[in-house]
Amino acid sequence: MKTLFDHASREGVGGLFPACDVPAVALHDVLGAGLVRARAPRIPNLSEGEVARHYTALSKLNYGVDDGIYPLGSCTMKYNPKLNEDVARLPGFAGVHPHADADLTQGALGLLHELSELLRAISGMAAVTLQPVAGAHGELLGMFLFKRVLEQRGEPSRTRILLPDSAHGTNPASAAMAGFSVTEIRSNDRGTVDLDALRAELDSTVAGIMLTVPNTLGIFEENILDVTRAVHDAGGLCYFDGANLNSFIGRARPGDMGADVFHFNLHKTLSTPHGGGGPGAGAVAVSAPLVDYLPVPWIVESSGAVRLDWDHPKSVGSVHSFYGNFLVAVRAYAYLLQLGDSGLREVSENAVLNANYLQERLKKTYPLPYDRLCKHEFVLSGESLPNHVSTLDVAKRLIDYGVHPPTIYFPLIVHEALMIEPTETEGLASLDRFAEILETIAREAQENPDLVRGAPMRAPVRRLDQTKAARNPVLSYPFDEQAPTT
């Protein structure tokens, strides 16, 4: 791959910035000699055309949602509406400084306030903050809220967080960052929380539980009310990871299931794009007893004016420089306006129908360890594939067919897992094509396993050597490396 630094730098490109219209300053005089940069950063000077071509060429090595189905389980890679991109770029939003006075930013503050009200209604909870900028950031805030509320209740000895063994890795990591220890609760043979195993752990050292609803197998905890009641009865709090909200949005609310804290992933459920890894937005909703602890500033409305409110002495503090990812919030807001109540119901209806259709078809070819009604996703296993063909091989072979692989090797409780989430924006034809390809690959594993084990052949690169990357880390451009002699 040619990098920026492989391009020859030229002199006299310029032309982006005007000539200086004030007297020039002698840098060494105004800054002092020791503060002026001695060596320029090694960034090539290129023409705009060279820059445009370099990054256009790079973009063509990527696969995006506009290229085709992107069935990454737990990631909700739905179509990202173009309208949302355009409204987020309006100068009236993009050009606003976060320190500008509230009376000059009523449109932006009003949007944030309205969006948090809509999310509050969707969640059925007491209040929402838009400050967290990612799902894991919402989890972290949730753990901070747990910690603060337990401190206030005089129960700092509650230091354990319970987690199902199917949890996302961010859950235990977030709990640990807030100073909690983690206890895993095993799943039962139906793929849900084992109530007896849960009850056995519930004592006066438990701060609470983190649940993904539905869980990462795509299964709704039928006993959700028993689980949250048991935790509450034992003096604990309930955190709901909202990564999988797409499966019940518009028809059920975490607030009615016993959640104390719930995070939204606006970049999953509310269609804002993933950006190759971010930025996202991870709004957090809380139950009434936790409201006072929400991060400052709050965005409050009174008599038609919206303002920032810093006066909340019980607050955990702040988790972001300003008000969260505002331009992501703009996109999510436009999405909700377009959908309305009926659209929300159609989202969950089609997400769940698509997943169940694919599950029913594909379980004939790949084992389905938890064979039951799923929500928006399901998890197959690649363990029965012949000729030492693995789930990784299947994923790489999908690439040869021009399709993005599903999430693999997660959740950890399924051996050789293939975690498939088609999302509601795929249509029947796309689902059938995806299923046909997976069926073909299973046949290839039998008849021509080298084809599968050697995949991908048609991608920009073949399988990459991860061991070499780990053993001999080259993490920035090796300017001093000798050019290879050919």
Next chain:
Amino acid sequence: MRYLSNAASDRDRMLNAIGRHDVEELFSDIPAEVLAKYEPIGLEPKSELEVFDAVRRLADGNPAAGLVSLLGGGIYDHYVPRVVAHILGRSEFYTAYTPYQPEISQGTLTAMFEFQTLVCELTGMEIANASMYDGATALAEAVLMADRIRGRGRIAMATNVLPQFRRVVATYAWAAGIELVEVPFDASGRCAWDRVPHDVSGVVVQSPNAFGVIESLAGRKAALGDTLLVVATYPLALGLLEPPGAFEADIVVGEGQSLGLPMGFGGPLLGLFATKMEFLRQLPGRIAGRTVDADGKPGFTMAAQTREQHIRRERATSNICTNSALCALAATVYLASVGADGLHQVAELCCAKAHYLADAVRKTKGMKLAFDAPFFNEFVVETKEPARAVQRRLADAGFLVEDPAELEAQGVRNALRLAVTEQRSRDELDRAVSALGGKR
């Protein structure tokens, strides 16, 4: 609904294929009493045309976007070359997921590798990650990392670090059980190094700091010994300023908004995070590395993943997963567009224009600079009359200036912070001086 692709007949076929009669059956695993409690949110669906109009009206409700900005404090009104938005608008970039499948993510991974290299070049450090959420969370993670490395349970932080950074650091440190020791600033607005305690894991300073003042970092690391030196910086200023790496900083973080991101009412932003190679195992966040494919052809993949949450879970260096990848791409394309020469030029423009304004302020009756120390493009003015009255006068003349309350909370009374970027013309600066009460 126009974002769906299933026709009604498709849905019937699918229901039939899975042996269901009614789509509501698909939700029979949700407790009936939960379903019964559901209440609609009270929104009628709208057409695209109506939504665009409604949202545009909200955008029009922000007069701040059209005024002349002298606002700073970590976020600046810099010019973004047009090519940046065009590259970011390519859906192969913005609709892609995290590059867990490297063979079809070489675009994202190559850009990550370039970004890491650029951050190293700017900061003078050995390694950089692929981004954090913003400068404030980057600094909070730096504090956690410094204490993981040295383990003394205490971190010293200068009170002239930006308030939004200090707030977030305080929250993260409280939760992690790390004590924060405040280090005051001296009469020049710089960190009072003689007040730094000895038994801390790290010392946090910002340069330029919340007053725009450039800290003097020469010789500090040697005096600190094995206490880690953590520096928050302003990357565009590093086009001119000696980077923290040149002063042997151990961890360098920064807010990357100045590198091609819109101000966007404060988000999304871009957290920069760089350190020394010896601390790689303690680094939070993703990082791309170079490797080869099965044919020996060079390519990029994610590296050192055993630090991360999806593998190490509760023992990970951080919980971060989603970061600011697209913002990092913006910074990469920005720096590629301006090049080393353009970066120097834009930094020099900011510096010259800020000094032009500061010189005029110095000559203005009833005004003086609060600190006699070198600055880059931002400085604090002390006013004889109430600062709020001066702010109001500037606002009436069409200038955006910060509420003096924030500086006051930091211990600088009757003062305004003014920031100047390359976008401010001499004419605008002259008008600002008139509004301040000067002669020009």
